[in-house]
Amino acid sequence: MMEEKFVLKLIDKQQIPETEPERQYYFMDIAREYAKQIAGAKGSPLTFHVSTFGCQMNARDSEKLTGILETIGYVEEDSEKADFVLYNTCTVRENANNKVYGRLGYLSGLQKKNPFMMIGMCGCMMQEPAVVEKIQQSYRFVSLIFGTHNIYKFAELMATAMENTFGPQRKKGSSMTIDIWKDTDQIVEDLPVERKYSFKSGVNIMFGCNNFCSYCIVPYVRGRERSREPKEILREIERLVADGVVEVMLLGQNVNSYGTNLETPMSFAELLKEIENIEGLERIRFMTSHPKDLSDELIEVMKHSKKICKHLHLPLQSGSSRILGLMNRRYDKEHYLELVEKIRAAVPDIALTTDIIVGFPGESEEDFAETLDVVRKVRYDSAFTFIYSKRTGTPAATMQDQVPEDVVKERFDRLLKEVQEIAAEKAGALTGQTLPVLVEEQNGQDERLVTGRLSNNATVHLPGSPELIGKIVNVTLKECKGFYYLGELA
Secondary structure, eight states: OGGGGOOOOOOOGGGSOSSTTHHHHHHHHHHHHHHHHHHHHHTSOOEEEEEEOSSHHHHHHHHHHHHHHHHHTOEEOOTTTOSEEEEEEOOSSHHHHHHHHHHHHHHHHHHHHOTTOEEEEEEGGGGSHHHHHHHHHHOTTOOEEEOSTTGGGHHHHHHHHHHHHHSTTOOSSOOOEEEOOSOOOOOOOOOOOOOSOSSEEEEEOEEOOOOOOTTOOHHHHHOSOEEOOHHHHHHHHHHHHHTTOOEEEEEOTTGGGTTTTSSSOOOHHHHHHHHHTOTTOOEEEEEOOOGGGOOHHHHHHHHHOSSBOSEEEOOOBOSOHHHHHHTTOSOOHHHHHHHHHHHHHHSTTOEEEEEEEEOOTTOOHHHHHHHHHHHHHHOOSEEEEEEOOOOTTSGGGGOSOOOOHHHHHHHHHHHHHHHHHHHHHHTTTTTTOEEEEEEEEEOSSOTTEEEEEOTTOOEEEEEOOGGGTTOEEEEEEEEEOSSEEEEEEO
8 A cells, every 4th residue: 555655753742833924834844855755765856736727816825835835845837747736716707717627637547647745725616615615525536625824824724735645644534734823913024935936926916805895706706905024025025136036016906005004004105205215226116006095105106116016907897887896996997097097197197097897787878888988088998898897705796687698798898999999009009119128038939038017017029039038128118019029139
């Protein structure tokens, strides 16, 4: 039997540190020893693959999970060949759940061919009790399940899952390790992180959401707002800059409400001013900004900043004040347009992008016309447009007057056409200018080119070698090809 090859029982409860992150580093050592034993039986190092679904918050979480796995001794590999596959899930839309279930079925076949394989599930989808129950009943080959609130415990959970899966004391029948928390107020600093890019990084400044938009599941799966201490954020960014990072993306479900729950409150605008002073940092981005909390103070900071990028993502969701009320967005059409006017007056060359939902329950043709009116007045550089879909567990899912599917589709097509036509008209406005570009990667279509981004988030392709990656260089924008520029080094 496989379990006879392993000891997998090294945990001395009397030696486990009570404080974090020391406790997790203890379990990283335990899991590293377990990995050595399993790799010895396998005859080669253990491998892993983390698949990330959803937002940039999830992408940042996956970097942390990857850092811990590599500390334990796993080596990154394609999902088809990996000994440990971890799905970091999103549950904003129900079809995302169905996609995950389909992939799980595929992994089952791979696991039957690999006796050393484990499968893990984490993220927002795991915060739904019905989802966890379904996995327990229909996907019993999954080894580890945890949610959004205890990601910092990953090393501890991983050690337990390895024991339960391979150890002599493994459970009969199912060997699942499940640890889901309903909420937490804990933020654990200084755990390993393996960044996807050496020159830019996401930085969480807060977690959770207090807004409870009626269509959104996020507050239920991410919990209440928790802001990190400013000294911890600044320390992290300073370390990143020392390690070669020139651009940071400040992350939160609603960055504009940062700091309200700190013992010594600090506004997001005040935090930005502190970050601006970090020597060596070249660019600051942030998302997402909720219109109800976007202050005049923040606009003033953006106006005078030398480092904040000329791009603001400001979700609209609907142009109808009536629908915005039903959505519980806590602003109206007039307030939103006033904000846009203030922002453009302060930062005339800023690029504005947005999110829009079509077909929210009760949306009339008049309501939809209000949305089109805002699109025409604001003239977004681009917009993410979504067809409303019921999200079980949200107030909107039980609302009356659900809009017929054919009506929603027709409105969606009209909105998309309007957004694309405006974006096409605005494209190319910078042609002929010489502007700084952060080179991010080699072009996937033509190896003679590299690809980067302007401050306003527009994509630029230019001739260049991989040595340019991670550098900010001045580029003359020669030609616009619709949604990207062709340029050359100035």
